[in-house]
Each structure stands twice: as structure tokens, then as C-alpha cells.
Amino acid sequence: MANNQSVRRHLDAFTRGRIIGKLEEGRSVTSVAAEFGIAHSIVSRLWRQFETTGTAIRGFSRGRPRGTTPADDRCIVLQARRNRRQTAGEIARHTTQATV
Secondary structure, eight states, X not given: OGGGOOOOOOOOHHHHHHHHHHHHTTXXXXXXXXXXXXXXXXXXXXXXXXXXXXXXXXXXXXXXXXXXXXXXXXXXXXXXXXOTTOOHHHHHHHHHHHHO
């Protein structure tokens, strides 16, 4: 790619398991990184994660944490349907009063 940009590829679960297996055999991080053609830091980080958590599975984040619960969402929808002329601020005030 242009401008020294690299394409970010995540290791699949099978490859992660193979890397962990080789490290458990006693191989060095450097030799494992060379064998798989990846950076030393990636293997080192994977090994550190495995030692602390006991797993090499990637965790997936789903963006920003939710600010409302599903019950709050239902309350907001119900309030908006009851009075279609309400502003978002009025609905928010009603929702906070109802859930507090």
C-alpha cells in the first residue's frame, strides 16, 4: 500500500493455538515469530495474554457501551408513541424520572 500503510490482519484461532503450542514446547518467541512471519511483539503479546488469562481467544468489542437498558428503550418508544409532539429532551426527562 502507499504511504507506508500496512494492512492489519488478525490471526485466526487455529494459528494462535499453534503459536501457543510452540511456545509451550519451549521455543523462543523470536524463533516462533520468524517461523510464522509475524512481528516479535505480536507473539510476545499473545503469549503474555495466554499466561494471564489462560486463553488465546480474541475478545470482540461491540463499540461504545450502552447508556440505556432494554427496559429504558421500551419506555422511550412507548413515551414517543403516546405523545408524538414531545421533544427528545422531554422524553429523556420523563425516562429519567420513570427509571429513578
